[in-house]
Amino acid sequence: xHYQTESWGSYLPVARPVGDPVERIERMAAESAxxxxxxxxxxxCHAVKSLFCGMGVNPTVHELDHDPRGKELEKALARLSGAxxxxxxxxxxxxxxxxxxxxxxxxxxxxxxxxxLLKEAGALWL
Amino acid sequence: xxxxxxxxxxxxxxxxxTHHIPYSVYHGINNPSTFINQEGSAFDFGELEExxxxxxxxxxxxxxxxxxxxxxxxxxxxWPIRLQHTPRGSSKSGGESTDSGSGVNTNTxxxxxxxxxxxxxxxxxxxxxSSLDHRKLQKPMDMTASDxxxxxxxxxxxxxAPQDKRKGGSTSEKQLDAKTLRRLAQNRxxxxxxxxxxxxxVQQLESSRIKLTQLxxxxxxxxxxxFFMGAxxxxxxxxxxxxxxxxxxxxxxxxxxxxxxxxxxxxAHLTDDDLRVIVDGYISHYDEIFRLKGVAAKSDVFHLITxxxxxxxxxxxxxxxxxxxxxxxxxxxxxxDPLTEQQFxxxxxxxxxxxxxxxxxxxxxxxxxxxxxxxxxxxxGIEGMQQMAVALGKLTNLEGFVRQAxxxxxxxxxxxxRILTVRQAxxxxxxxxxxxxxxxxxxxxxASRPRENMMNDDSSRQxxxxxxxxxxxxxxxxxx
Numbered sequence: 001x002h003y004q005t006e007s008w009g010s011y012l013p014v015a016r017p018v019g020d021p022v023e024r025i026e027r028m029a030a031e032s033a034x035x036x037x038x039x040x041x042x043x044x045c046h047a048v049k050s051l052f053c054g055m056g057v058n059p060t061v062h063e064l065d066h067d068p069r070g071k072e073l074e075k076a077l078a079r080l081s082g083a084x085x086x087x088x089x090x091x092x093x094x095x096x097x098x099x100x101x102x103x104x105x106x107x108x109x110x111x112x113x114x115x116x117l118l119k120e121a122g123a124l125w126l
Numbered sequence: 127x128x129x130x131x132x133x134x135x136x137x138x139x140x141x142x143x144t145h146h147i148p149y150s151v152y153h154g155i156n157n158p159s160t161f162i163n164q165e166g167s168a169f170d171f172g173e174l175e176e177x178x179x180x181x182x183x184x185x186x187x188x189x190x191x192x193x194x195x196x197x198x199x200x201x202x203x204x205w206p207i208r209l210q211h212t213p214r215g216s217s218k219s220g221g222e223s224t225d226s227g228s229g230v231n232t233n234t235x236x237x238x239x240x241x242x243x244x245x246x247x248x249x250x251x252x253x254x255x256s257s258l259d260h261r262k263l264q265k266p267m268d269m270t271a272s273d274x275x276x277x278x279x280x281x282x283x284x285x286x287a288p289q290d291k292r293k294g295g296s297t298s299e300k301q302l303d304a305k306t307l308r309r310l311a312q313n314r315x316x317x318x319x320x321x322x323x324x325x326x327x328v329q330q331l332e333s334s335r336i337k338l339t340q341l342x343x344x345x346x347x348x349x350x351x352x353f354f355m356g357a358x359x360x361x362x363x364x365x366x367x368x369x370x371x372x373x374x375x376x377x378x379x380x381x382x383x384x385x386x387x388x389x390x391x392x393x394a395h396l397t398d399d400d401l402r403v404i405v406d407g408y409i410s411h412y413d414e415i416f417r418l419k420g421v422a423a424k425s426d427v428f429h430l431i432t433x434x435x436x437x438x439x440x441x442x443x444x445x446x447x448x449x450x451x452x453x454x455x456x457x458x459x460x461x462x463d464p465l466t467e468q469q470f471x472x473x474x475x476x477x478x479x480x481x482x483x484x485x486x487x488x489x490x491x492x493x494x495x496x497x498x499x500x501x502x503x504x505x506x507g508i509e510g511m512q513q514m515a516v517a518l519g520k521l522t523n524l525e526g527f528v529r530q531a532x533x534x535x536x537x538x539x540x541x542x543x544r545i546l547t548v549r550q551a552x553x554x555x556x557x558x559x560x561x562x563x564x565x566x567x568x569x570x571x572x573a574s575r576p577r578e579n580m581m582n583d584d585s586s587r588q589x590x591x592x593x594x595x596x597x598x599x600x601x602x603x604x605x606x
């Protein structure tokens with residue numbers, strides 16, 4: 001029952017049992033500068049991966065269909081991002097903070113907030 | 127005098143009621159003063175009534191003849207009020223309470239006569255005293271007649287009281303009463319007629335209104351069905367697609383209107399605040415089409431993505447069910463001078479990021495296509511209905527891509543609005559609108575160009591002129 005406050009961003013620092021999906025997500029999100037939760041067969045996930053790779057970012061991708069407890073992670077992600085459970089992925093975290101699903105990522109890229117965020121997280125150097 | 131003689135003649139020859147009418151008309155002609163202010167239709171009828179009433183009264187009383195006064199314009203021989211009212215007494219007593227001012231709408235002659243009688247009596251009593259003074263002098267003869275009037279008073283009920291009042295008022299108003307009677311009767315008649323006319327008019331309006339709403343409903347129904355039929359030329363078209371086509375057509379009309387507003391707004395050099403309203407209105411206009419496309423994508427994504435709803439030239443350059451944002455920025459960047467350094471940087475980075483986003487979505491779509499091909503091609507382990515089910519599942523992802531593409535377009539337009547000043551934004555949207563307008567015009571020009579085997583000298587000249595225009599615009603577009 002430990003928690004970290006520094007990289008939680010928008011989350012309340014509430015103590016949770018280890019193994020709780022949200023806690024796992026948060027832990028995984030904190031591990032790298034750019035974390036993408038995906039499903040290997042999902043084409044939209046492929047699109048978001050292409051986007052970051054095209055920008056020169058090297059994201060950490062968690063394929064939930066390869067995770068034994070992927071289903072519950074998907075459900076938790078859907079709740080976090082506000083998406084319907086059928087379209088839970090892709091979900092992007094930058095610097096441990098939740099950015100959102102594809103539409104939010106696109107919007108932030110167009111209005112020019114994505115690149116500064118990436119630079120701040122240390123994912124981009126140019 | 128002449129009129130009196132005529133009156134006499136009329137009276138002496140009065141027998142059957144059929145003679146009443148011509149005499150009354152004749153009387154009417156000879157007595158313009160009371161009829162000048164009457165309407166034509168009321169004139170005849172009121173006059174008729176009056177004549178019939180009074181003539182009828184005359185028939186019963188030869189005394190009236192004897193007492194006819196001299197030189198006045200009064201056409202109807204005056205007789206004692208008592209005698210005047212005697213024959214009507216019976217109807218009057220019943221009718222006194224129901225004043226004809228209640229607006230009885232009956233068209234029969236008899237009832238209107240009765241009405242006129244009742245009408246004539248009540249106001250006359252009111253007017254008796256007022257007109258007493260100035261009539262007295264005019265009609266000395268009446269006084270003599272009136273002196274004799276009180277004598278033969280039949281035993282009537284209390285309803286005769288108004289009559290007595292009038293009698294007491296004086297029979298000097300005999301002539302006045304007749305005139306007043308006439309005038310009032312005619313007024314009454316005119317009022318009744320105009321009430322009837324008004325009622326008829328209102329009824330007409332009501333029925334027209336109902337008809338109009340029905341027509342509007344029919345038109346709306348026919349229009350939606352018309353698009354259902356017309357949009358496809360016989361092939362199957364889903365209702366979602368038909369509805370979208372109809373709404374898109376309306377959106378194009380709105381677009382035209384917005385363009386006019388923008389153009390006139392810029393030319394008129396409106397204040398920034400006024401222009402901002404117009405520009406923001408144009409943004410909302412685009413938000414609307416993206417919303418409509420979102421709805422349509424749920425029901426028929428193929429309709430959107432194949433661009434059936436656009437014109438051929440637009441369809442040629444279609445990207446994921448709509449325009450390509452980076453293409454649009456390319457068009458604008460040359461037409462938006464002068465830009466500040468910061469604005470120019472902003473637009474360049476916008477172009478860059480939209481290109482990256484487009485690329486990402488295109489790659490995602492490509493992967494979907496590949497996956498679908500694999501599924502439909504089939505192979506060991508996945509066949510038949512299962513194969514179809516999987517393919518169907520994959521197809522549902524198409525909607526997501528079209529939604530993301532529209533989202534990209536919407537974000538690009540909004541960000542453009544943020545970078546630019548109001549005037550620049552107005553010019554920018556004007557350029558965009560005109561560009562697509564020309565693209566649509568190009569499509570129709572292309573569709574209406576004459577074919578090779580139908581050309582003769584005249585049309586070939588026209589064709590080459592058309593083709594030159596098309597050529598010029600084609601070169602312009604080929605940059606993309």
